[in-house]
Amino acid sequence: MPDRTPPEYFDILSKTSTEDSICVSGTVQLKKLVAGELRKWELVITSIQLLNLANEEAARLDKLKHSDPNKLPPHYRFLQLxxxxxxKNLRTRSIMAAVVRHVLGEKHNFTEIxxxxxxxxxxxxxxxFLVPTRSPNKFYALPQSPxxxxxxxxxxxxxxxYQLAKCFRDEDLRADRQPEFTQVDLEMSFISHSDQVLCVVEDVIYGICNNVASKPVYTLNEDGYIIEAQKNGTSPSFYKLSYKSALEKYGIDKPDLRSSLQFVNLSSYFKPVNCPDEFNIIEACILKGALAKCAHCDIPDSLTNPDNYSRRAPSIIPITNSSATTWFETLTKDGVMVPVDSFDPRKLNELLGLEEGDIIAISNRSEHPYENPTPLGRFRNLAMAEYPDKWKRKLIDSSGNTSVPPSDAFVSCWVHDFPLFSPSEENSGSNDLYPKYNWDHRESTHHPFTMVKSEDYSLLESDPYLAHGEHYDLVINGVEVGGGSRRIHNPLVQQYVLEEVLKIRNYNSLFGHLLEALxxxxxxxxxxxxxxxxxxxxxxGTQSIRDVIxxxxxxxxxxxxxSSPSNVxxxxxxxxxxxxxx
Amino acid sequence: MPDRTPPEYFDILSKTSTEDSICVSGTVQLKKLVAGELRKWELVITSIQLLNLANEEAARLDKLKHSDPNKLPPHYRFLQLxxxxxxKNLRTRSIMAAVVRHVLGEKHNFTEIxxxxxxxxxxxxxxxFLVPTRSPNKFYALPQSPxxxxxxxxxxxxxxxYQLAKCFRDEDLRADRQPEFTQVDLEMSFISHSDQVLCVVEDVIYGICNNVASKPVYTLNEDGYIIEAQKNGTSPSFYKLSYKSALEKYGIDKPDLRSSLQFVNLSSYFKPVNCPDEFNIIEACILKGALAKCAHCDIPDSLTNPDNYSRRAPSIIPITNSSATTWFETLTKDGVMVPVDSFDPRKLNELLGLEEGDIIAISNRSEHPYENPTPLGRFRNLAMAEYPDKWKRKLIDSSGNTSVPPSDAFVSCWVHDFPLFSPSEENSGSNDLYPKYNWDHRESTHHPFTMVKSEDYSLLESDPYLAHGEHYDLVINGVEVGGGSRRIHNPLVQQYVLEEVLKIRNYNSLFGHLLEALxxxxxxxxxxxxxxxxxxxxxxGTQSIRDVIxxxxxxxxxxxxxSSPSNVxxxxxxxxxxxxxx
Structure with missing residues (x-):
């Protein structure tokens, strides 16, 4: 065993460049230290082989790779990877897939199909996406889900x-979306309520958090505190929130519950003006102590930038000493709202308790909960992003002690009681301040196979818009991680929904196979x-799904x-x- | 607890029909036996609920379901399932996928991507398959493999x-093929020889056989006996067979080694006539004792039916007492072959040892091993199907005792040393008796990324047709279960193969991304x-992959x-x- 690397190997090494592939054998041994040296171990090389050399571009890009990998040219994805x-991301994804399969396939005895x-x-x-075939005018389509x-x-x-299913959607990719994506898809039969499914899905989330992320799962208790979720096996353990109260409290069906920000309904004080009649609910979101107590309080741009709102931005008012009890006068002057007959400013001020440095945002919404998120819902999300450390919901432990939850906590909840049908939006894509609905054209809020809640069964015929679906969305930290439902299993009910409620004329050629199976x-x-x-x-812990693909x-x-897609x-x-x- | 099912439940049950979904609760208890009764247990029903009724068609099809499920209308796949x-098939498939992932992901630390x-x-x-996009003349394609x-x-x-990858091929589906299929796809880097891959793949097969099929894996030893394969961890344990000797012995590159049938080369006795010069090798396959010893021996139709051969059928002769030493005269008379100058019938008869009841099949093939299977290779497979119990290869145990292997034994081998390139077939699809090759148009035998065997490196330039690829096919019971190779990692070699050997003009627009990555x-x-x-x-244990999909x-x-594909x-x-x- 040589006690030092032969000099000719250093010659070889000196000729290698960054990103070359080499094969080195040797012995790791304690180094004879020269004064001032800190390294204690060295590799004494006994053989060296150059496997494949990298081109000069690799060396040129090396600095970029270490400083800002995202700036590497995207067609050099192999360098980014x-x-x-x-x-780490892709290895974690691999382990997550294994955990999902273990929980479903082995623990819960699901068959992967x-x-x-x-x-x-x-x-x-x-x-x-369509796939032409070698028969005239015959196309397959790639599935949006199984x-x-x-x-x-x-x-x-x-x-x-269950299945880790590849799904495809040919949508505009404005948001962080991909035309092909993977979903953990599962279905259970001989069950009368979705709770059984929810328990299994929670177990998947517990499995991932405990085994991959090495942390607990959090949820809310009835008092609005964050608590560590406790698996109980027989019923779902995540906080359940109705769609209606999610909209009322947070202005969105996927609320980020890490923040305690919550709306105040001001409809008993004001009513909106210059808007469609149905948008008659007026609400406030207060950012307590958002601003420094100074004379010139600038509201952060992100909150006021109209580009961050889809139709209309809320009215946002910084509170100073002088405006704390008079802030609403601007809005009545500007024709946003008027006080109701019984308006009592003293009561309002007592309710809100505004102080210098607060921000109040005001907006209106319809009682019909189809505008989602509401302007104030967007405002709340923008405020959370602008003030990441403020208005954090407290964590309470089993002894009743409260604390700030870990910054990387996953706070989970189920959102349910969605309306089963929604009216189609007539002016979607336009810049109108208010959405307009075509009440004669019903759409499924999720998909036409969702079962109506049993207590709303008769509403299917009498007033479908009032019927709720037995649908559940899993929301973690404001992200809709999944959704599911009990399905219609009765072919007559399914046919009624397709034909009479949704008025799909060719339902039989589109969904006849499903009706038959039912x-x-x-x-x-x-x-x-x-x-x-x-x-x-x-x-x-990344913002973009691109980083895990x-x-x-x-x-x-x-x-x-x-370079796909390409010409043919x-x-x-x-x-x-x-x-x-x- | 009632000791008998209330009579009203029987009323409900009597109204149910086959294939209805019902929910029954009750207690299983010992039955009070009436004289002559054999059942000892009964279910005392405490509640019953009709969940979903089946239509009348279900009852009509019930008999079919139990007698011959394959005759159920294919659009009622849910009844077949x-x-x-x-x-059982689909549940087994699910378990197999779990075993594959366990061996690769957990045991061998592969990352699923x-x-x-x-x-x-x-x-x-x-x-x-092409996938149009919403950009003019831009198409994706579905991958044939990753x-x-x-x-x-x-x-x-x-x-x-690794990945259980979905792959697509828009081929004619004559054989038992599907336009979409699943492959266990894996790749390893920093290896200098394919043996490492072979060991991992063998481990997958061991895992499936031991954990799912509950049986050992068999292979051949050098003496031609079947043996139980023994995993040794450092080098592949399955029998390795070169492409050339597979063609010589069995006339096919995926030989079913459960049979001991093997060809005899008769080129030192005869030469074929009325055929292209290069098809000058003449071979025999003898079915020893295939026929009853009778005057009128009919050769089974399956062996002679020209539809079972792709170009030409072998000459097949039943051996009687009188023809045992003169059988070849028919063939010389018929213009199939002529004796060589040194022909010695005594030596031939000694070599073959034909007896009454044998069948001899004679055919010719080219020295260039591109006709695969050869006519005699097809004959061998047909003979194995016609006589499933004959000419079985013996199993030998570690003490040297021989026996007949279990009928469901998996006999595995690796076929290797394939030619790296093949000439394109000019008359493929025609009914010509002999294939014609365009030697100026080389094709990759497997794919253009396969590495040449290191000893054949210089042949890439001097005579590509003589070069062998470092490719391995896994063959079990005559089925090509998988294939793989070392790949070209040097971009210059890859470019040379694409440009100079395969003469792909636009190689850079097709494969530039790969060259760049290399x-x-x-x-x-x-x-x-x-x-x-x-x-x-x-x-x-099914013949059709349809039964596991x-x-x-x-x-x-x-x-x-x-009913896909459909009009758009x-x-x-x-x-x-x-x-x-x-």
Whole structure:
């Protein structure tokens, strides 16, 4: 065993460059220290082999890789993937998939079943990708979810199905979305209530938090404190919040419960003016002590920037000593609202208790909860981002001691009691201040297979808009991580919903296969899907799902690594009986 | 607790029909036996609920379901799936997937990484499915395998990748093929030889056989006996067979080694006539004692039916007392072959030892091993199917005792030393008796990323057809279960193969991303893919992969359950800048 690396190896090493692949054998041994040296170990090389050399571009990009990997050219994704962070992200994702499969497949005895990706075009819902075939005018479509196949599986005698399913949506990719994504998809039969599904899904979340993220799961108690969620096995343990109260308190159906910010209904003091009649609820969100107590208080841009609101921004007023009890006069002057007949400013001020340095935001919304988030819901999210350390909800332990929860705590809840149907929005995509609804055109809030809550059964016929669905959304830290429901198992009810409520004329050619599967004694069933990319992003602590996907598409749907999508010649297209048009 | 079921429950039950879903609670108790009764236990019902009734069709189909589930209408796949057999098949598949993931993910520390399904069109190899986008003349393609992405992952610092990958091939579905299928896809970097991959893959097979099929894995020893394969961890333990000797002995590159049938080369006795010069090797396959010893011996139709051969059938001669030493005269008379100058019938008869009741089949093949299977290779497979109990290879145990192996034994081997390139077949698809090759147009035998064997490196330039690839096929019971290779990691070699050997003009637009990934110091790597559907079919013991897929497509690529593919209106197509043509 040589006690030092032969000099010729240093010659070889000196010729290598960054990113070269080399193979080195040797012995790690205690180093004879020269005065001033700190390293105590050295590798004495006994053989060295250059496996593959990197080109000069690699050396040029090396600094970038270490300083800001996100600035590496996106078509060099392989260099980005060599960074510690992305290595860790993808390895974590792999472990998370294993935990999910362990909880579902082994602990809860679910059967993993693959459903087809070459599916049928069912032009309801989001835009889908088509796949031409070598038969004239015959197309497959890539599935947006395995929903229909998994329901047919429930009619096939499988009582517990799951799959990490690839799904596709050809939507505009403005937000942090990908045209292809992965969901943890599951369904259970012979169950009469969704709670059984919720328990299994909570177990998946417990599994991930405990085994991958190494931390507890938090939720709320009835007093509004954050508590450590305690698995009890027989009923769901996460806080349940109705859609209606989520909208009332937080202005959004996926509230971030880490913040204690909550709205105050001012409808008994004011009514909005210059707006459609139905937008008659007026609410305030108060940012207590947001501003320094100074004469010139500037409200942060992010809160007032109209680009951060989809239709109308709330009216936002900084509170000074002089405006603490008179702030509303501006709004009545500006034609935003007027006091009601019984208006009592003393009572209002008592209720709000505004002080110098507070910010109050005012907006209106409709009683019909279809505008989601409301302007104030967006304001609350912007305020949380602007003031990450303020208005944090307290954690309470089993002895009743309160504290600030860990900054990376996952606060989970179930949102339920959604309206089963929504009116279609007539001016979606426009810049109108208020949404307009076509009440004659009902849409499923989630999908047409969701079961109505049993107490609302008769509303299906008498007033479908008032019916609630047995649907549950899992929300963690303000992110909708998953959603699911009990499904309609009775073919007549399903047909009624498709034909009479949703008025889908060709329901039989689109969904006849499902009606048929239900009509052969399909047992009651319920299921749920978790957005796996989103869940991975949360666990590794990144904002973008791109950071947990090996080869994501960019905002234009382009894979910069392989340059897809790409041109195809007309001869090849002719094999599929199609041609391009401009 | 009632000691008998209340009579009103029997009323309810008597109104139920087959395939209804019901919910029954009760107590299982010892039955008071009436004389002559055999059942000892009964269920005393305490509550009963009808969950969902089946329509009348279900009752009508009930008999069919129990007698011959395959005759159930294919669009009632949910009824087929309720049968015991398909329930078991899909549950076994689920367990197999868990075993595969356990061996790779947990035991061997592979990282599971999902690669995109919206890939780029690379029109080399099998026909692919295209996916139009909402940009004019821009298409994704569905991947035939994650090959290129996984190689890029090897250049991304992941040393062990795997995935149960969805793959797509738009081929004619004559054989038992599906347009979408699943493969266990894996790749390892920083390895210098494929043996490391082979060991991991063998471990997967050991895992499945031991934990799912509960049986040992068998292979061959050097003496041609079947032995129980013994995992040794450091080098592959399955028998290795070169492509050349597989063709010589069995006429096919995926020989079923459960049979001891093996060819005899007769080229030193005869030469074929009326055939292309290069098809000058003449071989025999003898079915010893196939026929009853009778005057009128009829050869089974399956062996002679020309439909069972792709180009030419062998000459098949039943041996009687009178023809045992003169059988070849028919063939010389018929212009099939002529004796060579040194022909010695005594030596021939000594070699063959034919007796009454034997069958001899004679055919010729080329020295160039591109006709695969050969006519005699097909004959051997047909003979094995016709005579399932004959010419079985013996099993030998560690004490040297021989026996007949279990009928469901998995006999595994590796086939290797394939030619790296093959000439393209000029008359493929025609009914010509002999294939014709265009030697100027080389194709990759497997794919263009396969590494040449190091000893053949210089042949890449001097005579590519003589070069062997470092490729391995895993063959079990005559089924090609998987294939893999070491890949080219040097960008210059890869470019040379694409440009100079395969003469792909636009190689840079098709494979530039891969060349780039290699040029950044990509380490040496190798990998393999197992056909998961095929493997599942083998383990559950079915002939068709349809029996291990929940919703398979039929021979026309149609999913009879949802009736896909289907028409799409021209308005929708216009969103994708395409229109149909006739």
């Amino acid at each position: 060599r960074t510690k962070e992305l290595q 693959e459903t087809p990706l070459l599916f049928k075009s069912t032009p309801e819902g989001a835009r889908e 929903q229909q196949y998994k329901q047919i599986l429930m009619s096939s005698g499988f009582t517990r199905y 009509s052969f004694g399909c047992p009651p069933h319920a299921g749920l899907a978790l957005g796996f990319d989103r869940l991975c992003a949360m666990v590794v 090996a080869f994501p598409k960019n905002q234009s749907g382009v894979d910069p690594v392989v 010649d007309s001869e090849t297209l002719a094999d599929y009986y199609i041609q391009t048009i401009d | 309720r049968t015991k057999e398909l329930q 999902e690669t995109p399904l919206l890939f780029k069109s690379t029109p080399e190899g099998a026909r692919e 090959q290129q992405y996984k190689q890029i992952l090897m250049s991304s610092g992941f040393t062990r990748y 040029s950044f110091g990509c380490p040496p790597h190798a990998g393999l893919a197992l056909g998961f559907d095929r493997l599942c079919a083998m383990v559950v 929940a919703f398979p497509k039929n021979q026309s690529g149609v999913d009879p359950v949802v 209106d021209s308005e929708t197509l216009a969103d994708y800048y395409i229109q149909t043509i006739d």
